[in-house]
Amino acid sequence: MKRYEQLAQSIAGLIRSGSLQPGQRIPSVRMASRTYKVSPSTVFRAYYHLENLGLIHARPQSGYFVTSLSEHALPEVPQAPEDAGSTSVAVSELVFSVLKAMRESKQAPLGSAFPGPGLFPMQRLARSMAKATRLMDLDSVVADLAPGNLNLRRQIAVRYGIGGVSVPVEDILVTDGALEALNLCLQAVTEPGDLVAIEAPAFYACLQVLERLKLQAVPIPVDPRNGIDLDALARALEHHDIRACWFMTNFQNPTGVSLSAERKRELVELLHRHQVPLVEDDVYGELYYGSQAPVTTKAFDRDGLVMHCSSFSKCLAPGYRVGWVAAGRYAEAIQRLKLMTTLSASVPAQAAIADYLEFGGYDRHLRSLRARLESQKHQMFAAIDRHFPADVRFTRPAGGYFLWLELPGQVDTLTLFQRAAEAGISLAPGPMFSATRDFRHCLRLNYGHPWTAELDQVMARLGALVAAN
Amino acid sequence: MKRYEQLAQSIAGLIRSGSLQPGQRIPSVRMASRTYKVSPSTVFRAYYHLENLGLIHARPQSGYFVTSLSEHALPEVPQAPEDAGSTSVAVSELVFSVLKAMRESKQAPLGSAFPGPGLFPMQRLARSMAKATRLMDLDSVVADLAPGNLNLRRQIAVRYGIGGVSVPVEDILVTDGALEALNLCLQAVTEPGDLVAIEAPAFYACLQVLERLKLQAVPIPVDPRNGIDLDALARALEHHDIRACWFMTNFQNPTGVSLSAERKRELVELLHRHQVPLVEDDVYGELYYGSQAPVTTKAFDRDGLVMHCSSFSKCLAPGYRVGWVAAGRYAEAIQRLKLMTTLSASVPAQAAIADYLEFGGYDRHLRSLRARLESQKHQMFAAIDRHFPADVRFTRPAGGYFLWLELPGQVDTLTLFQRAAEAGISLAPGPMFSATRDFRHCLRLNYGHPWTAELDQVMARLGALVAAN
Numbered sequence: 022m023k024r025y026e027q028l029a030q031s032i033a034g035l036i037r038s039g040s041l042q043p044g045q046r047i048p049s050v051r052m053a054s055r056t057y058k059v060s061p062s063t064v065f066r067a068y069y070h071l072e073n074l075g076l077i078h079a080r081p082q083s084g085y086f087v088t089s090l091s092e093h094a095l096p097e098v099p100q101a102p103e104d105a106g107s108t109s110v111a112v113s114e115l116v117f118s119v120l121k122a123m124r125e126s127k128q129a130p131l132g133s134a135f136p137g138p139g140l141f142p143m144q145r146l147a148r149s150m151a152k153a154t155r156l157m158d159l160d161s162v163v164a165d166l167a168p169g170n171l172n173l174r175r176q177i178a179v180r181y182g183i184g185g186v187s188v189p190v191e192d193i194l195v196t197d198g199a200l201e202a203l204n205l206c207l208q209a210v211t212e213p214g215d216l217v218a219i220e221a222p223a224f225y226a227c228l229q230v231l232e233r234l235k236l237q238a239v240p241i242p243v244d245p246r247n248g249i250d251l252d253a254l255a256r257a258l259e260h261h262d263i264r265a266c267w268f269m270t271n272f273q274n275p276t277g278v279s280l281s282a283e284r285k286r287e288l289v290e291l292l293h294r295h296q297v298p299l300v301e302d303d304v305y306g307e308l309y310y311g312s313q314a315p316v317t318t319k320a321f322d323r324d325g326l327v328m329h330c331s332s333f334s335k336c337l338a339p340g341y342r343v344g345w346v347a348a349g350r351y352a353e354a355i356q357r358l359k360l361m362t363t364l365s366a367s368v369p370a371q372a373a374i375a376d377y378l379e380f381g382g383y384d385r386h387l388r389s390l391r392a393r394l395e396s397q398k399h400q401m402f403a404a405i406d407r408h409f410p411a412d413v414r415f416t417r418p419a420g421g422y423f424l425w426l427e428l429p430g431q432v433d434t435l436t437l438f439q440r441a442a443e444a445g446i447s448l449a450p451g452p453m454f455s456a457t458r459d460f461r462h463c464l465r466l467n468y469g470h471p472w473t474a475e476l477d478q479v480m481a482r483l484g485a486l487v488a489a490n
Numbered sequence: 491m492k493r494y495e496q497l498a499q500s501i502a503g504l505i506r507s508g509s510l511q512p513g514q515r516i517p518s519v520r521m522a523s524r525t526y527k528v529s530p531s532t533v534f535r536a537y538y539h540l541e542n543l544g545l546i547h548a549r550p551q552s553g554y555f556v557t558s559l560s561e562h563a564l565p566e567v568p569q570a571p572e573d574a575g576s577t578s579v580a581v582s583e584l585v586f587s588v589l590k591a592m593r594e595s596k597q598a599p600l601g602s603a604f605p606g607p608g609l610f611p612m613q614r615l616a617r618s619m620a621k622a623t624r625l626m627d628l629d630s631v632v633a634d635l636a637p638g639n640l641n642l643r644r645q646i647a648v649r650y651g652i653g654g655v656s657v658p659v660e661d662i663l664v665t666d667g668a669l670e671a672l673n674l675c676l677q678a679v680t681e682p683g684d685l686v687a688i689e690a691p692a693f694y695a696c697l698q699v700l701e702r703l704k705l706q707a708v709p710i711p712v713d714p715r716n717g718i719d720l721d722a723l724a725r726a727l728e729h730h731d732i733r734a735c736w737f738m739t740n741f742q743n744p745t746g747v748s749l750s751a752e753r754k755r756e757l758v759e760l761l762h763r764h765q766v767p768l769v770e771d772d773v774y775g776e777l778y779y780g781s782q783a784p785v786t787t788k789a790f791d792r793d794g795l796v797m798h799c800s801s802f803s804k805c806l807a808p809g810y811r812v813g814w815v816a817a818g819r820y821a822e823a824i825q826r827l828k829l830m831t832t833l834s835a836s837v838p839a840q841a842a843i844a845d846y847l848e849f850g851g852y853d854r855h856l857r858s859l860r861a862r863l864e865s866q867k868h869q870m871f872a873a874i875d876r877h878f879p880a881d882v883r884f885t886r887p888a889g890g891y892f893l894w895l896e897l898p899g900q901v902d903t904l905t906l907f908q909r910a911a912e913a914g915i916s917l918a919p920g921p922m923f924s925a926t927r928d929f930r931h932c933l934r935l936n937y938g939h940p941w942t943a944e945l946d947q948v949m950a951r952l953g954a955l956v957a958a959n
Contacts, residue, residue, distance in 0.1 A: 117826060138628040150838055151620035159607035161809070197666050197811075197832040204831050213682065229830045340630070340837030342666075357586060361698045362673050363666040367836030368809030369619055 025066035028057055029074075032067065036076050036087055043089030047077060073472070075399020078407060088403045096276075096414045096427035096463065098250070099221050099242040107216050107239045107261060110232040110456045116225045119438065123447045129479040132438075132447030134274070135339060136422050136469025140393060142386050146338055146377055153372035161372070166365035168356050169195025169345070173375035177345055180378075186319045188329075188347045194356050195366045199304045199332035199344035202355075204230055205362070206300040206328040206346060207265060209354040211236055215264040218257055220249060222425070222454035222463070224274040224302065227267050231456070238456040239263055243273060245416045245425065248280040251287055258295045265298050271315050272305040275454050275465035276425040277418025282316040289321035298351065299327045304344075307336045307387055309420035310395040325349030333374055336387060341370040394422050394469065401468035404477055408484030422469030427462060432490040434464045440486050446479055494535035497526055498543075501536065505545050505556055512558030516546060542941070544868020547876060557872045565745075565883045565896035565932065567719070568690050568711040576685050576708045576730060579701040579925045585694045588907065592916045598948040601907075601916030603743070604808060605891050605938025609862060611855050615807055615846055622841035630841070635834035637825050638664025638814070642844035646814055649847075655788045657798075661821045663828060664814050664835045668773045668801035671815035671824075673699055674831070675769040675797040676734060678823040680705055684733040687726055689718060691894070691923035691932070693743040693771065696736050700925070707925040708732055712742060714885045714894065717749040720756055727764045734767050740784050741774040744923050744934035745894040746887025751785040758790035767795045767820065773813075774890035776805040776856055779864040784889070794818030802843055805856060810839040863891050863938065870937035873946055877953030891938030896931060901959040903933045909955050915948055 022030075035041045048056060053064045068085055071077045077085045123132050130137075161170075168174065174193045181188040196202040203226075211217065213235035219227055221240035231238050239257050242250045249268055257263060270280040270288070280288060292299050301318055309315055319329045328351055332344030343366055348355045359365075377383065401424060405413060414427045428434065434450035441448050449467075451460025470476065491499075504510045517525060522533045537554055540546045546554045592601050599606075630639075637643065643662045650657040665671040672695075680686065682704035688696055690709035700707050708726050711719045718737055726732060739749040739757070749757060761768050770787055778784055788798045797820055801813030812835055817824045828834075846852065870893060874884065883896045897903065903919035910917050918936075920929030939945065 113826065113830070117829075120829075143626065143628060144624070147620070147623035147626070150623045151616070154616035154619045154842075155613070157612060157616070157809075159612060166809075197836075198834075200830075201832045226830070233827070233830050340626075340635075340834070342832070342834055342836045357582065358702070360586075360589075361582070361669075361695070361702050363670045363811070363832060365667075365809070365811055367666075367811045367839045369842070370836045370838060373623075373838070 024059055025063045025070065028053075028059060028063060028067040029070040032071060033074070033076055041087050043087050045087045046083070047085045047087060049084055073400070074396050075401070075403040078403050088399075088406050094414050095245045095416060096425060098244045099459070107237040108456050110228050110236075110238050112225060112228040112453070112456065112458075113232055115458075116229060116453055119450065119453055122438075122442050129446050129476065130470055131466050131479065131483070132449040133467050133469075136335065136394070136467070137471055138339060139471060140390055140469070141337060141339060142381065145381050146341075146373060149376040149381055150369060150373035153376045154369045157369065157372055161368060167194065167359045169193075169366060170368070170371035170375055173343075173371050173378070174345070176375055176378040181317075181319065181347065184314060184317060184320075186317060188319065192347050192349060192352045194346050194348055194352060194359060195371055196344045196346060196359065197363055197366050198334055198342045199302060199330045200226060201359075201363065202330035202332075202344050202346035203227070203267070203300055203302055205355045205358045206330060206348065206351065207234060207236070207267065208358055209351050210265045210298050210300075216261050218254060218263050218266040219456070220268060220273060221456075222275055222451065222460050223267075223456070224269065225453045227302070228454075228456055240456055243276050243278060245276055245278055248273065248278045248284060249288070251284060251291065254288070255291055258291065258297065263295075263297055265300055266292065267300045267302065269302045269305070270318055271303055272308060272418055272421030272423070274305070274421070275423055275449065277416045277421055277423045279315060279419060285316060285318045286321045289318050289327065292326055293324060296326070301327055301329050303329055303331045304335045305421040306331060308391060308394055308422065310391055310398075311419070315420070319347060322349065325351070328355070336390065337377070337383065338370075338374055341374060342367060343370050343374050391420075393471070397422070397468045397470070397472050398424070400472040401466065401480075404480035405484070408481045410484070410488050413487065422467055424466045424468060426464050426466060428464070428487055428490070430462055432462050432487060434461060437464070437486060437490065441483060444482055444486065446483055448483070493528055494532045494539065497522075497528060497532060497536040498539040501540060502543070502545055510556050512556050514556045515552070516554045516556060518553055542869065543865050544870070544872040547872050557868070557875050563883045564714045564885060565894060567713045568928070576706040577925050579697050579705075579707050581694060581697040581922070581925065581927075582701055584927075585698060585922055588919065588922055591907075591911050598915050598945065599939055600935050600948065600952070601918040602936050602938070605804065605863070605936070606940055607808060608940065609859055609938070610806060610808060611850065614850050615810075615842060618845040618850055619838060619842035622845045623838045626838065626841055630837060636663065636828045638662075638835060639837070639840035639844055642812075642840050642847070643814070645844055645847040650786075650788065650816065653783060653786060653789075655786055657788065657816045661816050661818060662814055663817055663821060663825050664812065664840055665828065666813065666832055666835050667803055667811045668771060668799045668813035669695060670828075670832065671799035671801075671813050672696070672736070672769060672771055674824045674827045675799060675815060675817065675820065676703060676705070676736065677827055678820050679734045679767050679769075685730050687723060687732050687735040688925070689737060689742065690925075691744055691920065691929050692736075692925070693738065694922045696771070697923075697925055709925055712745050712747060714745055714747055717742065717747045717753060718757070720753060720760065723757070724760055727760065727766065732764075732766055734769055735761065736769045736771065738771045738774070739787055740772055741777060741887055741890030741892070743774070743890070744892055744918065746885045746890055746892045748784060748888060754785060754787050755790045758787050758796065761795055762793060765795070767797060770796055770798050772798055772800045773804045775800060777860060777863060777891065778889040779860055779867075780888070788816060791818065794820070797824070805859065806846070806852065807839075807843055810843060811836065812839050812843050860889075862940070866891070866937045866939070866941050867893070869941040870935065870949075873949035874953070877950045879953070879957050882956065891936055893935045893937060895933050895935060897933070897956055897959070899931055901931050901956060903930060906933070906955060906959065910952060913951055913955065915952055917952070
């Protein structure tokens with residue numbers, strides 16, 4: 022480790038332990054240079070690094086200060102109805118109009134659902150693609166239709182194995198991204214009119230799938246600290262004939278929060294008691310910060326009730342449209358649905374990713390990606406700290422690249438969305454994520470793009486728009 | 491043109507004009523060598539070529555004979571019910587069990603739905619893929635989601651234009667193969683319980699889609715000479731509240747027959763009068779024999795009722811899973827459904843095919859593919875002539891690679907399928923193609939694989955099984 026990195030680490034330790042308090046001024050460069058017996062340029066590089074991590078920020082003429090996040094409490098837990106009701110879903114018009122507005126202007130991508138494409142090893146993947154396509158067995162173009170490329174499915178099974186979960190290769194079905202997997206899973210276990218427990222707030226694609234399949238939503242509140250409210254879920258399972266759950270237990274979209282391992286176990290136990298299947302959307306599971314991968318619900322799944330859906334779109338190969346489901350007892354039903362709807366994921370894309378997983382250095386890439394996303398999170402935190410009103414509250418994701426903000430009660434984020442759009446800024450307003458158009462004063466921000474001075478200015482403009490409401 | 495080719499061509503002309511009758515012996519090599527003033531080896535090569543085309547066949551010790559097809563009349567027109575009824579569809583179990591049996595043994599691929607993979611320029615495509623992936627714009631991995639790669643959609647529009655039809659690029663939506671396009675189209679214009687006019691016999695995937703979407707089938711007979719029975723369709727449209735049609739007007743799967751241009755015009759007029767949309771499955775349209783492309787129904791479509799679905803899976807890039815729909819007035823609705831189900835076709839596969847269409851020599855490849863398929867058709871005809879009972883009847887496709895056989899009435903092709911499977915031969919039994927399990931004495935044969943001595947032996951064994959029934 023380099024000198025400046027050591028220094029940055031020890032100061033970061035002081036901040037994280039609370040020895041240096043948020044808002045506190047840290048030693049001047051001259052003072053630190055004397056104290057730590059390093060050159061002033063080493064101190065500069067360390068401070069620059071800490072600033073990049075969002076842990077400190079410079080104030081003109083005044084020096085460096087610890088970024089204060091404690092001013093911003095977490096958002097409120099959404100109200101859990103005493104007897105959770107069910108509701109039909111009609112969110113598509115809103116979602117499509119928001120997505121259209123996002124697409125039409127060259128906007129800062131705070132509202133986007135995707136991380137910056139520059140974060141992915143596209144050139145290394147291109148080499149895997151060239152190799153895999155060149156060597157592609159002629160018969161594989163027919164033989165590798167559903168359930169999918171065997172080598173790829175083996176690699177996915179190995180990754181489950183490394184995570185401590187044994188998933189038979191036969192249970193893994195390759196799909197056109199996780200979205201297709203989720204669609205097929207829900208279709209396999211429901212009929213039109215059935216009740217499905219979802220999160221509140223929920224990823225809008227989940228709402229759209231329910232709408233398309235004419236399913237009724239039973240919204241379960243998501244606690245911004247602890248994830249899905251399991252008590253509310255237990256009550257809902259008691260009172261309603263719920264036929265499936267659709268949850269994200271890791272770095273949920275839009276809130277960024279996760280269920281702890283213990284709560285995941287409780288969730289699976291609860292579903293086991295009621296024999297209700299879980300369609301799990303786990304596309305962000307690989308994007309954890311720190312060194313410890315989150316435990317997957319599959320680890321507690323004794324009887325194949327969990328359909329664990331994921332993809333490579335958010336962590337390796339956006340646009341390749343390669344996802345999968347480890348479908349437990351529903352594997353055959355889902356494979357049949359796949360054969361009837363899209364037949365197969367793109368065979369070259371499957372082969373390219375299989376090659377990359379084997380030879381490309383996936384884990385090295387993931388480590389670097391996680392570190393960059395965490396650093397971008399700190400930058401985003403610091404920018405909110407600098408530019409937003411003090412009564413803004415937001416979640417503290419431990420992975421992924423989404424942040425959920427709660428603005429002062431009088432702010433309507435659908436109006437804010439329009440004003441921000443006029444100023445060239447995209448954001449994802451709260452009602453997109455609700456079957457009942459709740460969360461009108463909430464919004465989702467994407468910090469999956471490399472931090473730049475322009476992004477900081479965008480955050481300053483957005484903060485001013487929020488304050489002006 | 492080489493000497494032997496000239497000779498072959500002039501003899502083929504004599505056969506086609508009827509100067510040489512089916513069953514007639516053609517001149518011996520010595521005689522022909524004298525008559526045409528060419529060497530015996532040139533005659534041999536010419537006869538070999540004609541044999542490859544299926545126009546003549548050798549009989550041991552007897553010389554060469556013109557292949558006689560006239561013994562085999564076309565199959566019967568399926569019975570058109572006086573008042574066409576509607577029926578719910580439950581064919582999936584049968585289809586899956588047949589497909590499973592086909593997959594499980596290393597069988598001769600007469601039952602397959604795919605042509606031989608060796609017919610496709612996989613290495614040239616691999617180069618396009620390597621180039622396209624290497625040059626892929628980072629932003630395109632997000633920007634090229636639905637409606638799809640703009641360059642590819644432009645190239646598709648240009649191909650419509652060359653065919654004399656103006657299709658706006660905005661109406662073209664790239665899908666995960668034609669199967670997804672067909673699914674989305676039908677979903678866009680129907681609700682569960684609605685009536686859909688389909689062909690009898692119909693491609694089994696069509697039956698499965700109806701089953702999955704809980705739609706009712708109104709089967710319209712397919713005349714083995716002229717295609718869909720338009721009178722029967724007119725009656726059905728009068729008597730039933732039909733919400734959509736799903737037809738293949740070119741080289742229909744399973745019969746191989748087409749509608750003439752005039753009948754296509756009539757079809758579109760009929761649908762226009764009733765304002766009923768047509769979901770057209772046109773995946774074989776590019777595989778016409780001869781030099782004249784069939785006219786597309788789109789040419790007659792004044793008011794955007796035709797959703798013209800096709801793909802590159804059967805004529806260029808199997809396994810890439812790139813199809814499209816020119817969706818007329820339904821373009822936006824279908825694009826929304828696509829965004830809610832699979833988001834996008836694989837971006838590298840789209841870019842690779844766009845590059846190939848621009849630089850790869852697609853039309854040259856298609857010309858060669860068409861010639862090979864036509865030659866394989868003649869081989870198949872000749873093999874039926876040699877090995878099957880004389881009372882077998884079959885269609886005369888002018889494109890594609892499927893043949894529809896009608897066996898003597900007492901033959902049950904589900905039983906034949908089992909016996910053939912035991913003998914290592916796959917075939918597609920008639921009831922797979924029927925909502926009402928009709929066509930029990932019919933079967934579909936695939937001649938999309940290069941002809942070999944083994945294939946001829948397989949046909950001999952199959953002919954013996956048919957005769958033994």
